Amino acid sequence: MGSAEPSKDTSERGVRGHRTQAERSAHTRAALLDATIDCLIELGYARTSVHEICARAGVSKGAQQHHFTTKADLMAAAVEHLTHRIGEEIVDAAGSLPPGPQRVERGVELLWQGFSGTLSAAVMELWVAARTDAELKAAIRPVDRALGKSTLALFTSLTGESPSERTETLFWLTVNLIRGLALDAEIGGDAVRRKQLLEEWKRILVGTEAR
Amino acid sequence: MGSAEPSKDTSERGVRGHRTQAERSAHTRAALLDATIDCLIELGYARTSVHEICARAGVSKGAQQHHFTTKADLMAAAVEHLTHRIGEEIVDAAGSLPPGPQRVERGVELLWQGFSGTLSAAVMELWVAARTDAELKAAIRPVDRALGKSTLALFTSLTGESPSERTETLFWLTVNLIRGLALDAEIGGDAVRRKQLLEEWKRILVGTEAR
DNA sequence: TAGAAAACATTCCAATTGGAAGGTAAGTTC
DNA sequence: GAACTTACCTTCCAATTGGAATGTTTTCTA
Numbered sequence: 001m002g003s004a005e006p007s008k009d010t011s012e013r014g015v016r017g018h019r020t021q022a023e024r025s026a027h028t029r030a031a032l033l034d035a036t037i038d039c040l041i042e043l044g045y046a047r048t049s050v051h052e053i054c055a056r057a058g059v060s061k062g063a064q065q066h067h068f069t070t071k072a073d074l075m076a077a078a079v080e081h082l083t084h085r086i087g088e089e090i091v092d093a094a095g096s097l098p099p100g101p102q103r104v105e106r107g108v109e110l111l112w113q114g115f116s117g118t119l120s121a122a123v124m125e126l127w128v129a130a131r132t133d134a135e136l137k138a139a140i141r142p143v144d145r146a147l148g149k150s151t152l153a154l155f156t157s158l159t160g161e162s163p164s165e166r167t168e169t170l171f172w173l174t175v176n177l178i179r180g181l182a183l184d185a186e187i188g189g190d191a192v193r194r195k196q197l198l199e200e201w202k203r204i205l206v207g208t209e210a211r
Numbered sequence: 212m213g214s215a216e217p218s219k220d221t222s223e224r225g226v227r228g229h230r231t232q233a234e235r236s237a238h239t240r241a242a243l244l245d246a247t248i249d250c251l252i253e254l255g256y257a258r259t260s261v262h263e264i265c266a267r268a269g270v271s272k273g274a275q276q277h278h279f280t281t282k283a284d285l286m287a288a289a290v291e292h293l294t295h296r297i298g299e300e301i302v303d304a305a306g307s308l309p310p311g312p313q314r315v316e317r318g319v320e321l322l323w324q325g326f327s328g329t330l331s332a333a334v335m336e337l338w339v340a341a342r343t344d345a346e347l348k349a350a351i352r353p354v355d356r357a358l359g360k361s362t363l364a365l366f367t368s369l370t371g372e373s374p375s376e377r378t379e380t381l382f383w384l385t386v387n388l389i390r391g392l393a394l395d396a397e398i399g400g401d402a403v404r405r406k407q408l409l410e411e412w413k414r415i416l417v418g419t420e421a422r
Numbered sequence: 423t424a425g426a427a428a429a430c431a432t433t434c435c436a437a438t439t440g441g442a443a444g445g446t447a448a449g450t451t452c
Numbered sequence: 453g454a455a456c457t458t459a460c461c462t463t464c465c466a467a468t469t470g471g472a473a474t475g476t477t478t479t480c481t482a
Contacts, residue, residue, distance in 0.1 A: 020479075020480090021428060021478080021479055021480070024428095024429065024430090024478085024479085025429070028430080044339070044340060044342060044343035044344070045339075046256055047343065049468075049469065049470080050471085051468080051469075059430085060430060060431045060432075061432080061433090062429090062430060062474095062475095063429070063430045065472085066429060066430065069471090070471080071471090121342065124339055124394075125339060127397070127398050128255070128256075128335060128336060128397070129255060129257060130398055131332065131397045131398065132254055132255035132258065133255070137399065141398065169407065169408065169411050170411075172404065172408055173388065173408055173411065173412060175391070176388055176392050176395060176408065178391065179391035179395075180387030180388055183335075183338065183391075184387060186339070187338050187341060187342065187348065187351065187355070188352060196380065197380065197383055197384055200384065201384060204415060204419055207419070208415055231449080232448080232449055232450075232458065232459070235448090235458095236458080260438075261439085261441085262438080262439075262440085271460065271461045271462075272441090272462080272463090273459090273462070273463095274459070274460050274461070276440095277458085281440080281441080282440065
């Protein structure tokens with residue numbers, strides 16, 4: 001959701017030493033958003049204050065307020081920034097996966113990597129916070145939906161499945177299972193068992209799909 | 212949802228006016244814990260303050276501090292109280308389920324009911340908070356583990372499965388899937404699709420198990 | 423190059439937070 | 453029934469919170 005961009009382009013203008021305003025602005029914005037995510041991962045939502053965010057970003061209180069009027073604003077923008085980063089992460093992982101016949105296994109592994117990392121923990125914080133925060137929820141939902149759809153597209157294209165309704169169902173089952181497992185990981189569940197569960201799920205998927 | 216009822220006793224002793232100390236103590240404790248859970252569900256962890264909890268419980272600030280020295284103490288105790296209540300909820304639901312040949316379907320339905328209700332939302336709040344709170348995490352883990360095990364026992368006894376390793380794996384897969392779905396429900400995902408996914412999972416389970 | 427505007431910095435504040443201190447009443451024990 | 457223990461209440465405080473007000477620097481435009 002594009003917030004107001006008063007000037008036109010983010011393109012390479014800074015060949016000379018000086019920075020254009022748009023560049024300065026984008027830079028502080030990014031610093032604030034990254035710091036926000038860091039705080040969410042390290043401190044959790046409850047302990048994340050705008051003071052701390054500003055300190056980590058090396059940005060003054062006023063600058064923060066110039067870019068994001070309220071804390072909810074900042075968090076909403078962080079969601080978007082976050083899902084973009086997760087999307088990139090998944091795409092990167094997809095590119096580095098070796099090709100082979102085991103499409104389904106690869107797909108599951110891919111989703112697991114994308115939805116169980118540290119970035120995912122930050123998303124979890126915001127989701128849970130959003131449950132009781134209507135403003136945040138409204139900001140998160142569309143972005144999350146977009147991430148889901150693009151991931152589904154990537155998933156199907158990677159596994160080479162025809163985009164049938166059944167494939168989609170299996171995809172969402174996988175995503176939800178992985179989210180549950182990610183939660184288990186967060187609270188320090190048994191990693192070995194998680195691995196077993198994931199392997200079993202792959203087996204089930206292959207068996208089910210081949211029917 | 213049992214919020215604080217300042218005057219009413221847990222056991223039928225109050226025929227006469229006087230209450231024993233143990234009763235008084237247990238009563239305020241329960242009131243505080245219930246109020247804590249209410250706050251977690253309604254406000255979320257971030258917005259839950261001990262002031263608010265005390266107000267809802269109809270208990271003074273000092274009394275709270277007498278029973279639970281610190282906020283983390285209170286939360287830790289709330290976890291236990293919470294898992295007990297969820298356990299009871301599941302047992303109750305199990306008792307009211309009609310007997311029949313569809314054991315697996317019943318079991319899944321049962322787990323869904325237990326792990327997707329409002330109480331589960333409170334657990335989620337505490338889990339996520341515990342990720343960055345070592346004290347809370349230490350308090351939660353054993354209790355959660357106990358809940359998992361007792362639920363597994365109930366599950367196997369209800370479905371009449373032999374407690375094989377495979378059954379256990381399928382159980383944990385179900386639990387984690389349901390937790391993922393519960394998360395989806397919290398942020399306002401599509402309820403119809405969740406229903407579809409759960410039905411598909413039942414089908415898969417039946418097919419897989421019959422092998 | 424003057425001045426408008428955006429980006430940024432400093433300072434302050436009202437409100438809320440978790441927790442401590444100190445006092446009172448009720449129950450228990452001998 | 454007196455000493456003692458537990459349960460409870462009122463009041464207070466230092467720290468932190470999110471946000472507003474106001475001042476300064478940098479970039480853009482005419």
